[in-house]
Amino acid sequence: MAKNNLNTSTTTGLDSNRKVEIIGIIVMSIAILLGLSIISYNPEDYQYAKSISFLDLFNPDASSRLVKNWLGPVGAYLSHYLVHSLFGYTSIILALITGYHGWHTFRRRDFKELSWLTVLSIWGMVLLSTFIGWLNTNADFPSDSIWSGSAGIAISQVLQNITGIGSIFILSVLMIVTLLMFVDRDLQKTIDSVKIWMDNLRDKMEDWRAERQLRKEQKAKEREERIAAKKAAKEEQKAEQQAKKEESSSSDNEEEELQKKEIAEPQDEKEPVKPAPSIDELVEKSEAEERKQREKEQKEVKTLDTRQRASLEKEEVVDEEEDDLEVSVYVGKGEEEADEKDLDKQNREKAKEVPVIKYKFPKVDLLDSPPNEGNEVDLEEIKENKRIILDKLKRHKIEIVGINAIVGPTVTLYELEPAPDVKISKIESYSNDLKMATASKGLRMLSPIPGKSAVGIEVPNSTRETVYIKQVINTKKFVETDFVLPVAFGKTIENEVFMIDLTKMPHLLIAGATGSGKSVGINTIITCLLYKCHPDNLKFVMIDPKKIELSLYRNIQNHFLAMLPDADEPIVTDTTKAQETLESLCKEMDDRYDLLKMAMVRDIKSYNEKYATGELDEELGHRHLPYIVVIIDELADLMMTAGKQIEEPIARLAQLARAIGIHLVVATQRPSVNVITGTIKANFPARIAYQVASKVDSRTILDQGGADQLIGMGDMLFNNGTGLVRIQNAFVSTEEVDEINSFIGQQAGYKEPFHLPIIKEDVADIPDPLDDIDEYFEAAAKLVILHQQGSVSLLQRKLKIGYNRAGRIIDQLFNAGIVGPYQGSTARDVLIQDEDELQELLDNLDEYD
Numbered sequence: 035m036a037k038n039n040l041n042t043s044t045t046t047g048l049d050s051n052r053k054v055e056i057i058g059i060i061v062m063s064i065a066i067l068l069g070l071s072i073i074s075y076n077p078e079d080y081q082y083a084k085s086i087s088f089l090d091l092f093n094p095d096a097s098s099r100l101v102k103n104w105l106g107p108v109g110a111y112l113s114h115y116l117v118h119s120l121f122g123y124t125s126i127i128l129a130l131i132t133g134y135h136g137w138h139t140f141r142r143r144d145f146k147e148l149s150w151l152t153v154l155s156i157w158g159m160v161l162l163s164t165f166i167g168w169l170n171t172n173a174d175f176p177s178d179s180i181w182s183g184s185a186g187i188a189i190s191q192v193l194q195n196i197t198g199i200g201s202i203f204i205l206s207v208l209m210i211v212t213l214l215m216f217v218d219r220d221l222q223k224t225i226d227s228v229k230i231w232m233d234n235l236r237d238k239m240e241d242w243r244a245e246r247q248l249r250k251e252q253k254a255k256e257r258e259e260r261i262a263a264k265k266a267a268k269e270e271q272k273a274e275q276q277a278k279k280e281e282s283s284s285s286d287n288e289e290e291e292l293q294k295k296e297i298a299e300p301q302d303e304k305e306p307v308k309p310a311p312s313i314d315e316l317v318e319k320s321e322a323e324e325r326k327q328r329e330k331e332q333k334e335v336k337t338l339d340t341r342q343r344a345s346l347e348k349e350e351v352v353d354e355e356e357d358d359l360e361v362s363v364y365v366g367k368g369e370e371e372a373d374e375k376d377l378d379k380q381n382r383e384k385a386k387e388v389p390v391i392k393y394k395f396p397k398v399d400l401l402d403s404p405p406n407e408g409n410e411v412d413l414e415e416i417k418e419n420k421r422i423i424l425d426k427l428k429r430h431k432i433e434i435v436g437i438n439a440i441v442g443p444t445v446t447l448y449e450l451e452p453a454p455d456v457k458i459s460k461i462e463s464y465s466n467d468l469k470m471a472t473a474s475k476g477l478r479m480l481s482p483i484p485g486k487s488a489v490g491i492e493v494p495n496s497t498r499e500t501v502y503i504k505q506v507i508n509t510k511k512f513v514e515t516d517f518v519l520p521v522a523f524g525k526t527i528e529n530e531v532f533m534i535d536l537t538k539m540p541h542l543l544i545a546g547a548t549g550s551g552k553s554v555g556i557n558t559i560i561t562c563l564l565y566k567c568h569p570d571n572l573k574f575v576m577i578d579p580k581k582i583e584l585s586l587y588r589n590i591q592n593h594f595l596a597m598l599p600d601a602d603e604p605i606v607t608d609t610t611k612a613q614e615t616l617e618s619l620c621k622e623m624d625d626r627y628d629l630l631k632m633a634m635v636r637d638i639k640s641y642n643e644k645y646a647t648g649e650l651d652e653e654l655g656h657r658h659l660p661y662i663v664v665i666i667d668e669l670a671d672l673m674m675t676a677g678k679q680i681e682e683p684i685a686r687l688a689q690l691a692r693a694i695g696i697h698l699v700v701a702t703q704r705p706s707v708n709v710i711t712g713t714i715k716a717n718f719p720a721r722i723a724y725q726v727a728s729k730v731d732s733r734t735i736l737d738q739g740g741a742d743q744l745i746g747m748g749d750m751l752f753n754n755g756t757g758l759v760r761i762q763n764a765f766v767s768t769e770e771v772d773e774i775n776s777f778i779g780q781q782a783g784y785k786e787p788f789h790l791p792i793i794k795e796d797v798a799d800i801p802d803p804l805d806d807i808d809e810y811f812e813a814a815a816k817l818v819i820l821h822q823q824g825s826v827s828l829l830q831r832k833l834k835i836g837y838n839r840a841g842r843i844i845d846q847l848f849n850a851g852i853v854g855p856y857q858g859s860t861a862r863d864v865l866i867q868d869e870d871e872l873q874e875l876l877d878n879l880d881e882y883d
């Protein structure tokens with residue numbers, strides 16, 4: 035068996051990719067010939083071609099010489115049928131579409147897109163030839179029928195016989211519709227694009243006009259100021275001369291004081307040189323940073339809370355009867371939209387900065403635009419809810435002195451200001467009563483609203499607004515962010531885009547009942563990251579025991595996925611493999627900490643910056659470290675089958691992986707204590723809850739109730755220890771995810787997915803050393819003997835292979851006794867002196883086998 039494996043390097047033959055490329059070239063050649071025969075069509079050629087006998091082929095004076103078609107008699111036949119008998123010169127479309135098929139085959143692209151284009155092109159060809167046929171028979175334009183072909187004329191005549199003069203109207207409409215479908219394929223999109231373009235133009239004009247006006251005003255102001263300054267200067271000159279004498283005496287005193295102060299101030303001490311930090315120090319530091327970050331965020335939340343009102347547009351004060359309380363209705367202004375092309379442009383520049391692979395970021399227009407009609411504020415509904423709430427409370431003798439309504443995409447928040455003597459907890463005890471009275475699915479109480487002496491009641495809107503992913507991605511906030519791993523979940527009740535940096539969380543725990551919107555939420559997270567991160571900087575590990583949710587991402591395996599080298603599937607679906615993958619991630623984490631320690635830096639960002647400047651030696655194993663986001667969709671399935679073996683690596687990663695760029699996103703539909711254990715919970719400060727079945731479930735995930743009152747379909751609560759935020763999750767459809775994946779997947783990408791390290795506990799666990807041996811094994815052995823150096827980077831450079839594969843080969847060389855054991859930052863010893871000794875060793879191994 036070992037022999038077989040060793041011999042694989044010598045086997046030759048075309049691999050399937052080459053075959054596909056050859057087929058592509060052949061199809062493109064056929065298309066070119068077809069095109070040439072159509073372009074050089076000559077009506078007389080067919081007669082000459084028909085009269086050619088077999089012997090004429092050998093006769094230099096035969097009539098075949100009279101054929102003018104560039105492809106000779108074959109071209110004459112082809113072009114006669116295509117141009118004369120079928121669709122005239124429009125048949126050139128056939129050649130073009132054949133050529134495009136060839137190009138697609140050659141580039142190994144997905145054919146799904148093409149089938150639509152093919153049908154549309156053939157339809158366009160028939161339509162165009164019919165249209166020309168109509169013009170030819172009715173207006174003698176063009177004068178020659180070969181522009182439409184006999185088929186085009188025949189179809190146009192049939193149409194005329196049926197619909198008379200209406201036929202030209204029908205043909206014209208069909209032509210316009212087909213053309214629009216060609217250009218955009220979506221009429222609404224075309225109209226929207228034109229509208230956006232017009233709006234932009236108008237905005238720009240207005241900006242320009244306003245700027246010009248401003249400049250004019252500024253100039254006038256400056257002129258006035260200059261005149262005033264001149265006058266003032268003259269007066270000052272006079273005053274100065276008088277004041278000079280007094281100033282000189284007082285300035286002497288000041289100087290003396292200053293000198294005294296300088297003497298009293300301590301001198302700066304020189305900073306001592308710091309030693310290299312240990313792993314514990316690194317972890318401690320990153321935890322301290324995390325604490326600081328959280329405190330900062332806490333402060334931000336408070337300031338945000340005081341700012342909220344200012345950013346809300348006052349919609350209307352609802353008129354009431356005289357003795358009744360007025361309700362002020364507020365609607366958030368919404369986030370400032372970015373220009374459609376801003377993100378694409380920014381991404382094009384970003385892609386150019388990473389020349390390792392040619393990569394195009396997904397374009398914004400792959401995402402669906404929201405329908406034009408905005409969410410109308412239903413004042414009647416607000417008035418009715420206000421009446422019910424106030425009536426109910428009045429009956430329980432609770433006096434309210436002020437009420438505001440803030441209308442969000444899913445719910446409206448009623449802020450109630452109770453009279454000074456009313457206990458807030460008293461209002462909370464009537465929440466069930468209010469829920470029944472308003473007949474709402476879920477009613478959430480905030481008592482009090484954080485930072486305010488008011489009680490909040492969130493009542494679901496009778497018509498909710500879907501927040502489309504484009505509405506969060508195509509905003510200035512998202513486009514201009516400098517977050518490393520930005521995730522814009524959706525919109526808050528104030529209509530603001532809620533965005534976090536995953537590196538700061540640093541992990542996410544998600545729970546929600548089935549159908550509450552978790553999968554859409556996970557797709558939102560991945561989509562945001564795909565729109566902002568280059569595949570060189572980000573890899574996903576996807577663990578999906580349910581087997582369907584993440585399967586769409588298979589397409590982007592050579593760009594964005596990380597997996598075990600021996601895994602059959604890029605998406606992990608099996609519990610044993612999931613466990614191995616998590617352990618391998620722990621090893622990657624340890625390796626990364628070693629690299630950080632060697633490089634004397636504190637985190638992955640500084641490490642990659644140092645690596646980019648060339649300060650870190652690849653010989654010592656240094657490499658660019660991409661961020662790794664581990665997605666686990668359904669933790670319950672894993673915990674039920676593997677329990678502790680899954681919990682331990684998750685907890686270890688969650689505790690330590692922050693500084694080295696590994697972040698976990700773990701979701702479950704069963705937020706029970708045996709799935710979300712104390713250990714897991716303690717290490718996931720950032721948590722998301724979608725709708726759950728009970729208050730107990732809500733407490734398990736959020737440490738408080740509230741998630742049981744959510745209303746599903748992406749209605750969620752976010753908590754990272756700074757208080758709850760209610761968000762309407764942005765909706766990304768499966769079709770959008772599919773399109774983004776196909777867009778990325780059809781690009782060439784890397785040769786293989788990013789490989790995670792193989793875990794080997796000790797040598798005794800290692801299977802047969804020559805089992806599943808790498809095809810470069812022998813070449814690698816010769817290289818290390820020649821250089822007398824067992825280093826991974828040597829193999830990487832000389833064999834042009836990735837880090838993980840080179841590491842695997844070095845392990846195999848160790849197992850075969852060719853190189854010595856791992857020695858940290860120095861290369862392994864080589865135990866074989868020359869090639870003869872190597873050959874002997876390999877022969878022995880074969881015999882042993």
Ligand SMILES: Nc1ncnc2c1ncn2[C@@H]1O[C@H](COP(=O)(O)OP(=O)(O)OP(=O)(O)O)[C@@H](O)[C@H]1O
Nearest residue numbers: 547548549550551552553554703747748763764765
């Ligand atoms: N943000 C959203 N906006 C609008 N509708 C949504 C949103 N999220 C989810 N939905 C709707 O809810 C349905 C269920 O969502 P999803 O599949 O994400 O639920 P889930 O929690 O993952 O369920 P399961 O655990 O059974 O897979 C979706 O098909 C969609 O129609």
